[in-house]
Amino acid sequence: MNMTEVARLLLGLRAAGWTEKEINDFVLYIESGDEQYKPKPQGERKE
Helix, strand or coil, X not given: CCHHHHHHHHHHHHHCCCCHHHXXXXXXXXXXXXXXXXXXXXHHCCC
């Protein structure tokens, strides 16, 4: 994934209403596979 695609991904997640913490945790999950960062369904998210 190049930097343009990463930027579009981040902007899309922001537009979808994700918080900065949710976005950061998602990126950590993608990179590390660590389950603690795995996204949760919208009803289970902490706002």
